[in-house]
Amino acid sequence: MKLSYLKALNRALGDELAADERVFLMGEDIRVAASNLTAGLHARFGDDRVLDTPLSEQAFTNFATGAALAGLRPVIEFQIPSLLFLVFEQIANQAHKFSLMTGGQCRVPVTYVVPGSGSRTGWAGQHSDHPYSLFAHVGVKTVVPATPADAYGLLVSAIRDDDPVVVFAPAAALGVRDDLDFASLAPVPLGVGRVARAGSDVTVVALGHLVHEAVAVAEELAGQVSVEVFDPRTVYPFDWNGLGASLAKTRRLVVIDDSNRSCGFAGEVIAGAVERFRLDAPPRRITRPDGAVLPFALALDRVVQPSRQDLLSVLLEVVA
Amino acid sequence: MTPDSAGLYRTVRLIRRFEERSIEFVRSGEIVGGIHPYIGQEAIAAGVCAALAPTDQITSTHRGHGHVLAKGADPSRMLAELMGRSTGLNSGRGGSMHAADFSVGVLGANAIVGAAGSIATGAAWAARRQGRDTVVATFFGDGAMNEGMLLEAFNLASLWNAPVVFVCENNGYATTMPVAGAVAGSIPARARAFGMPAFTIDGQDPELVLAAASTAVRRARSGGGPTFLECLTYRFDAHHTFEHRVRLNYRSDDELADGRSRDPLEIQGARLASSVVAAIDAEVEAVLDKAAAFALESPHPSVEGALDYLYAMRLP
Numbered sequence: 001m002k003l004s005y006l007k008a009l010n011r012a013l014g015d016e017l018a019a020d021e022r023v024f025l026m027g028e029d030i031r032v033a034a035s036n037l038t039a040g041l042h043a044r045f046g047d048d049r050v051l052d053t054p055l056s057e058q059a060f061t062n063f064a065t066g067a068a069l070a071g072l073r074p075v076i077e078f079q080i081p082s083l084l085f086l087v088f089e090q091i092a093n094q095a096h097k098f099s100l101m102t103g104g105q106c107r108v109p110v111t112y113v114v115p116g117s118g119s120r121t122g123w124a125g126q127h128s129d130h131p132y133s134l135f136a137h138v139g140v141k142t143v144v145p146a147t148p149a150d151a152y153g154l155l156v157s158a159i160r161d162d163d164p165v166v167v168f169a170p171a172a173a174l175g176v177r178d179d180l181d182f183a184s185l186a187p188v189p190l191g192v193g194r195v196a197r198a199g200s201d202v203t204v205v206a207l208g209h210l211v212h213e214a215v216a217v218a219e220e221l222a223g224q225v226s227v228e229v230f231d232p233r234t235v236y237p238f239d240w241n242g243l244g245a246s247l248a249k250t251r252r253l254v255v256i257d258d259s260n261r262s263c264g265f266a267g268e269v270i271a272g273a274v275e276r277f278r279l280d281a282p283p284r285r286i287t288r289p290d291g292a293v294l295p296f297a298l299a300l301d302r303v304v305q306p307s308r309q310d311l312l313s314v315l316l317e318v319v320a
Numbered sequence: 321m322t323p324d325s326a327g328l329y330r331t332v333r334l335i336r337r338f339e340e341r342s343i344e345f346v347r348s349g350e351i352v353g354g355i356h357p358y359i360g361q362e363a364i365a366a367g368v369c370a371a372l373a374p375t376d377q378i379t380s381t382h383r384g385h386g387h388v389l390a391k392g393a394d395p396s397r398m399l400a401e402l403m404g405r406s407t408g409l410n411s412g413r414g415g416s417m418h419a420a421d422f423s424v425g426v427l428g429a430n431a432i433v434g435a436a437g438s439i440a441t442g443a444a445w446a447a448r449r450q451g452r453d454t455v456v457a458t459f460f461g462d463g464a465m466n467e468g469m470l471l472e473a474f475n476l477a478s479l480w481n482a483p484v485v486f487v488c489e490n491n492g493y494a495t496t497m498p499v500a501g502a503v504a505g506s507i508p509a510r511a512r513a514f515g516m517p518a519f520t521i522d523g524q525d526p527e528l529v530l531a532a533a534s535t536a537v538r539r540a541r542s543g544g545g546p547t548f549l550e551c552l553t554y555r556f557d558a559h560h561t562f563e564h565r566v567r568l569n570y571r572s573d574d575e576l577a578d579g580r581s582r583d584p585l586e587i588q589g590a591r592l593a594s595s596v597v598a599a600i601d602a603e604v605e606a607v608l609d610k611a612a613a614f615a616l617e618s619p620h621p622s623v624e625g626a627l628d629y630l631y632a633m634r635l636p
């Protein structure tokens with residue numbers, strides 16, 4: 001059975017709604033499933049569990065916090081990644097801080113899902129960000145699945161987690177399909193990475209859709225360079241043990257990251273790796289440029305994002 | 321005089337003296353960072369919280385001590401929280417602007433102006449969906465009326481019939497910005513535009529506040545949806561205790577004298593026999609003596625635990 005990444009997310013929502021009546025969904029146009037994420041769920045679970053919201057992101061994000069304080073487990077779908085800028089206060093400064101500020105009197109189990117982050121061809125400047133580093137920076141649990149099985153398993157874990165969790169589903173990963181037995185779908189713990197492809201010369205750390213790009217480049221280089229692809233799955237908490245095990249073999253590191261360079265995910269992985277592990281070559285990163293805004297014209301959009309070609313040439317340099 | 325008169329007076333007196341003593345502790349350095357005094361506005365917290373059942377809930381503001389005390393939090397643990405002690409309501413992790421006590425329905429004071437109204441709406445809606453008849457009262461100032469998120473929350477609450485009482489404490493100023501310079505149109509008209517009843521009441525009289533809040537709470541509990549109460553009040557003291565140092569000049573002496581002439585403590589005290597007033601005053605003083613001793617003797621949290629409680633579920 002072929003299961004797409006988007007369908008896997010949809011299945012995770014359906015399974016969790018069925019398993020726990022405290023779970024409910026909120027978002028814009030989710031009853032008719034404008035993004036397809038919630039397809040079929042309104043018919044199955046009804047008005048009480050699948051709520052269309054007015055265009056009031058700040059209020060409904062805090063509303064979810066209040067509902068969580070009252071014992072429910074809200075899941076919010078955001079139509080576009082940049083809406084997270086609009087509700088950064090409500091997530092980073094409210095939901096995330098409640099547990100510590102109250103001395104542990106409460107928990108805020110809200111899940112925020114963005115089905116379609118990063119570039120969606122032709123959507124330009126205000127719809128193409130990938131702001132996962134911001135959430136990792138403030139300590140909000142942040143997840144970027146790469147495969148359908150992980151999309152399912154990580155979303156399930158996010159919903160069952162008692163803290164706020166942001167789940168970024170990159171637009172370029174939504175269509176990924178895998179042959180999967182539904183019975184094999186299972187929760188995937190937050191904070192545990194995986195080796196997407198084994199190798200011994202150099203480790204590439206990649207997230208989301210870039211895991212597939214990195215694996216493709218690794219195949220291309222097979223016979224010439226043995227590339228290991230490490231998919232941390234969660235940006236925060238980051239699986240340093242998993243990365244350490246990989247670097248113990250390869251002692252070389254390249255990070256490919258579809259977000260901006262300064263203070264970004266790639267810089268953090270490199271800093272963390274050189275603090276902890278011994279490397280035989282200077283680590284390298286491939287990212288969007290500093291402070292990039294995704295331009296509209298297709299060629300410009302593409303040139304700003306990390307590419308297979310960039311990764312290939314950086315890999316050859318690192319092992320040289 | 322109503323059956324609640326003595327209780328209302330006691331709450332007003334407790335908040336007033338708690339605040340006055342806290343200001344002394346700010347001056348002596350026991351409370352670090354200062355506080356936003358609620359002095360002059362106590363009738364609102366006292367009246368609204370008297371209208372709530374123990375299982376009802378509130379959200380509060382940066383000026384929150386009065387709300388938290390009126391809802392029934394222990395003054396000793398509240399004062400310990402202001403001093404950052406491990407016995408505090410929030411184990412010393414919240415301080416003045418974040419005091420929370422879930423055991424008595426205080427979902428937390430919130431230091432972002434206008435933020436708590438939407439949290440209260442979600443909590444109220446969720447409680448009703450789970451079959452509980454909880455009402456949530458949410459306090460905010462006139463300044464919050466210009467925060468878009470709060471107006472969004474009015475819409476959600478009204479649209480979804482959430483059992484919320486929106487309590488606007490109009491003390492005439494957002495820090496130094498006079499309400500007339502900040503709010504176009506009228507405050508209750510904004511609430512009415514979202515389809516909820518809105519009333520303007522004298523926020524200096526605890527009994528009038530109690531009466532209005534009781535009607536609003538009944539309406540919310542019976543499924544009637546949210547009500548908006550604009551309580552006209554006056555802040556007798558500074559916006560924040562730092563103001564004593566910087567000497568902001570935005571209120572005339574005449575205005576201050578006029579505002580302070582309508583003192584909820586006197587208004588409510590006048591309804592009671594002087595012997596009753598004296599007995600309550602003595603009792604409150606004893607409670608606060610005990611609170612001060614408790615707070616001062618309480619241990620500071622150990623620094624190893626600085627980030628305890630950050631996550632409800634541990635990181636791997």
Ligand SMILES: Cc1ncc(C[n+]2csc(CCOP(=O)(O)OP(=O)(O)O)c2C)c(N)n1
Binds near residue numbers: 462489495
């Ligand atoms: C969103 C936001 N903006 C600004 C501030 C800084 N600030 C703290 S209190 C305050 C004034 C609030 O006025 P009001 O809502 O009328 O309440 P009051 O202080 O009069 O009780 C301001 C501007 C803040 N905490 N949050």
